[in-house]
Amino acid sequence: MAYVAVRGGEQAIRQAEKLYRALNHPFGAGLVHAIERCLPYLIDRVMGEGSVYAPDLAALAIAQSGGDLYEAVLLLRAYRSTLPRLSYAEPVTNETMFTVRRISAAFKDIPGGQILGPTLDYSHRILDLDILAGNDPPKDAEPEKAEDPALPAYPRVSDWQRLNGLLAPLPESEPPDPADLPDVTREPITFPAPRAHRLQSLARADTGGVLALGYAGMRGYGLTHPTVNEVRLAYADVRLRHPVTGVIFSAGRVRVSQTEVVGTKADELELGFAATMGWNEVKTISAAMLDMEMDREDVHPAHTDEFVLYHTEAVEASGFCIHYKLPHYVTFNSSLDSIRRVRAHEQASDNGKDVKAPSMEEAPA
Amino acid sequence: MTQLQLEGLDQAHCLDVLSRAQAEEVKQFAEELIPSLGEIEVLYNRTGLTMLPMQEPVKGTMFYLGEVLIAEAWVRISDGEGYAACLGRDVEQALALALIDAANLAGLAQDQIAAFVKLQAAASHQADDDLLRQVEATRVEMETFEWLISK
Numbered sequence: 001m002a003y004v005a006v007r008g009g010e011q012a013i014r015q016a017e018k019l020y021r022a023l024n025h026p027f028g029a030g031l032v033h034a035i036e037r038c039l040p041y042l043i044d045r046v047m048g049e050g051s052v053y054a055p056d057l058a059a060l061a062i063a064q065s066g067g068d069l070y071e072a073v074l075l076l077r078a079y080r081s082t083l084p085r086l087s088y089a090e091p092v093t094n095e096t097m098f099t100v101r102r103i104s105a106a107f108k109d110i111p112g113g114q115i116l117g118p119t120l121d122y123s124h125r126i127l128d129l130d131i132l133a134g135n136d137p138p139k140d141a142e143p144e145k146a147e148d149p150a151l152p153a154y155p156r157v158s159d160w161q162r163l164n165g166l167l168a169p170l171p172e173s174e175p176p177d178p179a180d181l182p183d184v185t186r187e188p189i190t191f192p193a194p195r196a197h198r199l200q201s202l203a204r205a206d207t208g209g210v211l212a213l214g215y216a217g218m219r220g221y222g223l224t225h226p227t228v229n230e231v232r233l234a235y236a237d238v239r240l241r242h243p244v245t246g247v248i249f250s251a252g253r254v255r256v257s258q259t260e261v262v263g264t265k266a267d268e269l270e271l272g273f274a275a276t277m278g279w280n281e282v283k284t285i286s287a288a289m290l291d292m293e294m295d296r297e298d299v300h301p302a303h304t305d306e307f308v309l310y311h312t313e314a315v316e317a318s319g320f321c322i323h324y325k326l327p328h329y330v331t332f333n334s335s336l337d338s339i340r341r342v343r344a345h346e347q348a349s350d351n352g353k354d355v356k357a358p359s360m361e362e363a364p365a
Numbered sequence: 366m367t368q369l370q371l372e373g374l375d376q377a378h379c380l381d382v383l384s385r386a387q388a389e390e391v392k393q394f395a396e397e398l399i400p401s402l403g404e405i406e407v408l409y410n411r412t413g414l415t416m417l418p419m420q421e422p423v424k425g426t427m428f429y430l431g432e433v434l435i436a437e438a439w440v441r442i443s444d445g446e447g448y449a450a451c452l453g454r455d456v457e458q459a460l461a462l463a464l465i466d467a468a469n470l471a472g473l474a475q476d477q478i479a480a481f482v483k484l485q486a487a488a489s490h491q492a493d494d495d496l497l498r499q500v501e502a503t504r505v506e507m508e509t510f511e512w513l514i515s516k
Binding site for chain 2: 047048051052053054056057080083084085086087088089090091092093098100101108109113114115116117118143144145146147148149150151152156158159170171173175176178179181182183185195196197198199200203204236237238240242243244245247248249250251252253254256258260271272273275276277291
């Protein structure tokens with residue numbers, strides 16, 4: 001057993017941080033506010049993976065980490081761990097979601113119609129170099145207002161499919177107490193994972209990880225070939241119960257996104273689903289496809305729930321990866337010792353000597 | 366807990382509206398109410414997390430979508446208690462909301478509260494209505510074209 005101590009580490013660490021700051025422009029509250037106002041998708045990604053809805057803190061985490069998203073998520077998760085859990089909100093339902101975007105790739109005539117909402121999906125992918133030349137981007141005119149407002153809430157497409165007998169009805173059961181739900185932040189995940197664990201883990205999963213595994217399924221390693229039933233972006237009321245009167249009220253709205261994917265199985269449709277805090281369509285589409293895939297028998301090893309959920313946990317994955325930067329001198333030296341011992345043994349054999357493998361102490365340095 | 370509406374304006378409506386109102390306006394309004402509230406005791410005023418559950422459509426399972434940072438306050442005045450919560454870390458905003466809630470439940474300053482809530486509700490409604498009209502302008506009608514190949 002051995003270990004390596006580093007001399008002068010504290011001073012070197014201080015200098016390293018100073019050097020980072022010297023090479024990069026300092027930031028202040030102005031940048032944090034600008035990040036929050038101008039980069040909503042980045043904010044949402046960090047909040048979703050950090051599992052805390054707090055746009056100003058997500059912006060601060062992004063600025064403070066120099067834009068390293070894994071570090072930003074870690075900062076947010078670390079801050080979250082210092083906060084008490086005060087309450088359990090009422091469940092988010094379609095009726096309480098103020099929907100601003102809902103599209104379906106499966107049906108063109110979905111109840112309520114298709115609304116594109118706020119999105120850059122259909123924009124030209126051309127860099128606006130004029131901005132770098134110092135020209136302000138042209139001020140867009142105010143978005144047009146239709147004569148009649150859109151509906152604030154829509155049924156899920158799956159509700160309509162159930163009404164038409166295309167999907168199995170939901171089992172009837174008493175809704176659980178929100179305080180009694182399985183919670184991956186309070187208990188270890190076991191496999192096969194309860195559905196509540198699976199969906200909570202996907203909601204806070206690493207976007208890139210979910211996309212990579214989901215994309216593998218889409219390209220051909222998957223057993224399912226689903227279609228997007230609906231993608232929805234909305235504001236959800238955070239509804240709390242008043243401790244004095246028991247009245248339920250909204251403490252404000254948070255951005256949420258959800259995706260249903262639909263496939264065929266025997267003589268009926270089957271669904272996959274995912275949702276997350278913030279607006280992140282790539283994540284929910286990929287996660288919904290993985291949700292469906294994970295339910296299949298004989299699924300590809302990379303699409304089992306254990307594989308998916310363990311390997312898309314952003315903080316654990318990035319933390320494990322970067323720990324390899326830490327000194328591994330003793331463990332690596334033992335590997336070198338092994339190589340030297342084997343080589344010495346082989347050389348001795350080649351020389352016709354009947355020797356046993358040398359012990360570590362006997363091996364040449 | 367059973368729902369209990371004490372005296373005053375519709376409590377859920379007041380809290381719904383005021384939690385979305387500009388924080389500074391809410392604080393200013395609460396400052397104006399304070400002289401009429403008598404002795405104030407702050408039972409707690411803090412930040413923390415609330416769990417946000419959601420029900421999914423595949424099996425009807427309820428799960429946690431994530432946690433939301435909130436500020437909350439519970440106050441006691443001579444005529445009753447009040448509680449409120451809002452998104453974020455602004456404990457002063459939560460305290461102001463709780464004081465307004467306490468005044469409302471106690472039936473105090475009803476005219477001022479009603480006028481303030483009405484003003485804020487109108488602004489909130491207008492913002493929602495504007496957004497929904499802008500959203501409606503993004504509605505698309507899909508049409509399927511069939512290509513007929515003549516032999």
